[in-house]
Amino acid sequence: MLTVKDLKVQYGAFVALHGVSLSVTEGQVVSIVGANGAGKTTLINTISGLLRPTAGEISFEGRELARLESHTIASLGIVQVPEGRKLFPDMTVYENLLMGSYSKRAKQYRKESLEMVFHLFPRLEQRTKQLARTLSGGEQQMLAVGRAVMSKPRLMMFDEPSLGLAPLLVQSIFQTIRQLKEAGMTIMLVEQNVRQSLQISDYAYVLETGQIVLEGSGQAVLENEHTRKAYLGI
Amino acid sequence: MIFSYELLAQAIVTGILIGGIFALISVGLSMIWGVMRIINFAHGEFLMIGMYIAYFLTAKAGWDPYLTIFITTPMLFLVGALIFQSTIRPILKDPSMNQIMLTLGLSLILQNLALVVFKADVLTSSTAYTRMNFMLGPVVVRGSQLIAFVGSALTAVFLYWFLQKTESGRAIRATAQNREAAALVGVNVRTTYLLAFGIGSATLGVAASLMIPFYYTSPTVGLFFGLIAYVVVVLGGLGNFIGALVAGLIIGLTESVGAAMLPGSLSRVLTYSLFVVVLLFRPQGIFGGKQQ
Ligand SMILES: Nc1ncnc2c1ncn2[C@@H]1O[C@H](COP(=O)(O)OP(=O)(O)OP(=O)(O)O)[C@@H](O)[C@H]1O
Ligand SMILES: [Mg+2]
Numbered sequence: 065m066l067t068v069k070d071l072k073v074q075y076g077a078f079v080a081l082h083g084v085s086l087s088v089t090e091g092q093v094v095s096i097v098g099a100n101g102a103g104k105t106t107l108i109n110t111i112s113g114l115l116r117p118t119a120g121e122i123s124f125e126g127r128e129l130a131r132l133e134s135h136t137i138a139s140l141g142i143v144q145v146p147e148g149r150k151l152f153p154d155m156t157v158y159e160n161l162l163m164g165s166y167s168k169r170a171k172q173y174r175k176e177s178l179e180m181v182f183h184l185f186p187r188l189e190q191r192t193k194q195l196a197r198t199l200s201g202g203e204q205q206m207l208a209v210g211r212a213v214m215s216k217p218r219l220m221m222f223d224e225p226s227l228g229l230a231p232l233l234v235q236s237i238f239q240t241i242r243q244l245k246e247a248g249m250t251i252m253l254v255e256q257n258v259r260q261s262l263q264i265s266d267y268a269y270v271l272e273t274g275q276i277v278l279e280g281s282g283q284a285v286l287e288n289e290h291t292r293k294a295y296l297g298i
Numbered sequence: 299m300i301f302s303y304e305l306l307a308q309a310i311v312t313g314i315l316i317g318g319i320f321a322l323i324s325v326g327l328s329m330i331w332g333v334m335r336i337i338n339f340a341h342g343e344f345l346m347i348g349m350y351i352a353y354f355l356t357a358k359a360g361w362d363p364y365l366t367i368f369i370t371t372p373m374l375f376l377v378g379a380l381i382f383q384s385t386i387r388p389i390l391k392d393p394s395m396n397q398i399m400l401t402l403g404l405s406l407i408l409q410n411l412a413l414v415v416f417k418a419d420v421l422t423s424s425t426a427y428t429r430m431n432f433m434l435g436p437v438v439v440r441g442s443q444l445i446a447f448v449g450s451a452l453t454a455v456f457l458y459w460f461l462q463k464t465e466s467g468r469a470i471r472a473t474a475q476n477r478e479a480a481a482l483v484g485v486n487v488r489t490t491y492l493l494a495f496g497i498g499s500a501t502l503g504v505a506a507s508l509m510i511p512f513y514y515t516s517p518t519v520g521l522f523f524g525l526i527a528y529v530v531v532v533l534g535g536l537g538n539f540i541g542a543l544v545a546g547l548i549i550g551l552t553e554s555v556g557a558a559m560l561p562g563s564l565s566r567v568l569t570y571s572l573f574v575v576v577l578l579f580r581p582q583g584i585f586g587g588k589q590q
Contacts, residue, residue: 112482134481143482150479152472163472166465167484215483 065090065250066111066142066219071120073103073110080106082274083120088219088267093241093251095261095282097295098271104254105147107271108221112144113137124219139167141218145225149208153197157188160196160207164214173216181210184240202233209240220244221252238264258295262286270295301559304436309558310551311437317550318447321543322505323523324530325454326498329461332537333474333494334390339401340381342524343408344499348374348506349515350416356510357423363510364427364445370503378499379492386495387488405520412517420516427511442511449508453501454543460497461539470494474537526553529573535583544585 066088073081080103088094098104109115111122113134122129129137152160161181165174182189185206191199196207205225212220222241226234238260245251245264255261262268265282270291278288285291292298327341338344348370355361355369385404389397430441461467473480473490481487513519530549534541552572556565576584 114478114481133486134478135484135486138482138484146479146482150476150482152475152479154475155468155471159468163468163480163483163485166469166472170484211483 065125066252067121067123068107068111069121069123071107071110071122072118073106073115074118080274081110081117084271084274084276086269086276086279088250088252090250091248092266093245093253093264093282095253095255095265095268095285096271097258097262097268097285097291098254099294101273102271103274104271105223106274108144108146108223108252108254111137111221112142135167138215139169141169141216142221143212143215143217143219144221144223145208145212147223147227149204151196151204151207151211154195156193156195157199157207158192160211161188161192161214164211165216167215170214170216174214177214177216181213184213184243185210202229202236205229205233205237209237213244217249219250219252221254223254224256226255226257258291259286262291305558306555307435308437309555311434311439312443313551313554314547315440315443315447315550316554317547318450319505319509319546320526320530320550321546322450322453322501322508324527324534324542324546325457325539326501327527328531328534328537328539328542329457329470330495330498331531332539333470334491336386336390336397337401337528337531338386338404338495338498339398339524339528340405340408340520341502341527342520342522343405343412344374344377344520345502345506345523346412346515346517346520347377347408348503349510349513349519350412351503352507352510353421353423353515356425357421363423363425363507364449366510367504367507370507371500372503374503374506375496375500379496382492382495387491390491405524409517409520416517418517420514422514423510425511440512446508446512449504453504457497457501458539466490466493470497526569529569532573532581533576533583535585538583538585541583541585545583 068084068086071081071084072079084107096104096107106115110117113132117130124140124142152163161178165171165177187203188206188210196204199207209225226237234257241251241253242264253261253265262282262285268280268282268285269276270278270285278285278290323345327338331337351370351373352363352366355366356363385400389400427442427445431438432441461471469480469485469490470493473485473487477487526549530545531542533548534545549569552569553565556568560568
């Protein structure tokens with residue numbers, strides 16, 4: 065569904081991604097594992113069109129993305145739950161959700177998407193009129209995921225969705241990702257909880273200083289000697 | 299000057315009516331700041347352009363002044379959109395000093411162009427509405443100012459509704475609150491900027507037509523109203539829609555009551571002193587710089 069080939073991304077002279085290649089198959093959960101500063105957010109933002117690659121290709125269902133603008137990429141059904149949530153702070157929960165289905169394609173499904181979001185997060189339904197910036201951290205993360213679900217996505221990219229959440233809430237985020245997977249969603253997952261994310265992943269890539277150093281099924285990467293040492297502390 | 303309650307009552311009524319126009323002139327400027335973090339120092343000159351259009355349509359072509367709204371509003375949208383696209387868009391990411399210099403330069407160019415084309419004449423177009431006054435107790439209410447106030451209020455309500463309830467309005471607010479997040483949900487940030495700048499300028503078209511029955515037109519008319527708009531926007535909190543409306547009324551009252559109570563041009567000093575005091579002690583404005 066998504067294929068990234070020899071992707072090179074720079075911030076000025078600094079090369080953040082040195083020719084990254086990977087692919088995501090429809091209906092699968094694919095993890096990107098990597099330390100702080102490895103380039104995970106850079107990768108996601110480049111797929112979303114917020115950053116321009118200096119070389120390489122990104123194709124989504126045969127369509128080249130690297131030269132499209134963010135809003136066009138969003139309208140194709142690629143959405144991210146961004147690092148740090150990036151909500152619209154002075155809008156209500158409901159307005160944030162409506163913005164999620166801003167693109168023409170998503171607007172048609174607005175009603176059923178709303179039902180799906182409220183089914184995933186009953187908590188949000190009770191808070192539709194509350195301003196996003198007054199929500200608790202956990203609720204804000206629910207809203208960030210909910211807003212992404214509103215876009216009727218074909219591919220969801222999660223960038224550290226459990227960052228800063230209490231253990232119980234981390235569990236509920238993983239629960240949500242599992243639910244989405246069962247509903248057939250294609251997911252690209254970046255998570256600090258490496259063990260858990262590899263456990264629910266069909267496939268995984270290990271990214272180190274802008275390069276893929278290891279790839280394989282979630283299970284294989286989980287059992288790999290290097291992964292165990294570097295990311296699981298065993 | 300002799301103090302009298304009649305005089306004060308008159309000043310308060312006039313102040314509120316004029317304050318409505320001040321508010322209308324300011325909301326667009328505030329919205330543009332909220333969305334793209336730019337202060338258009340040619341805002342007053344845009345109003346001047348609108349007033350010339352309204353003036354020629356009423357004084358030369360014999361239009362009803364309020365009918366000219368249907369010309370001035372779309373014209374100012376176009377002027378705003380064209381100037382934005384050609385000069386402001388390219389410097390949106392530049393240091394704010396460059397942006398200030400550019401829009402200040404624009405304002406000087408427009409002023410001097412008007413001087414060349416229309417001469418320094420102060421033009422007044424007396425219409426049927428100009429002399430439509432009535433008494434409210436001891437207070438004279440000028441019909442044209444009352445209409446301008448009501449028109450401003452309606453325009454503000456309409457703009458508020460647009461921003462709150464329509465898909466495009468919501469996209470404008472979303473872009474103001476988080477540009478990247480807006481792009482990620484499918485908002486075309488470039489067209490949203492253009493739309494916001496166009497709408498912010500179009501409000502000046504409405505204001506120009508509302509003002510033409512009671513205010514003179516000249517190449518430098520934008521100086522005063524531009525300055526008023528900056529004061530109002532800062533006082534109300536940059537980017538704060540409701541704040542700009544309330545601050546417009548406050549400045550209208552300050553100007554008018556000051557003029558009635560203080561000798562000569564001291565009232566202007568009062569307005570700008572208020573501005574300086576706010577900047578010193580509450581730089582976020584009296585209502586804070588909350589987004590619309
Ligand atoms: N705007 C920027 N300008 C310059 N360098 C940047 C910028 N953003 C990121 N970088 C650098 O690019 C590299 C990759 O950053 P990125 O944010 O993609 O890492 P990450 O894997 O998401 O890390 P984390 O786990 O901390 O979120 C880092 O070395 C970072 O310092
Ligand atoms: Mg990151």
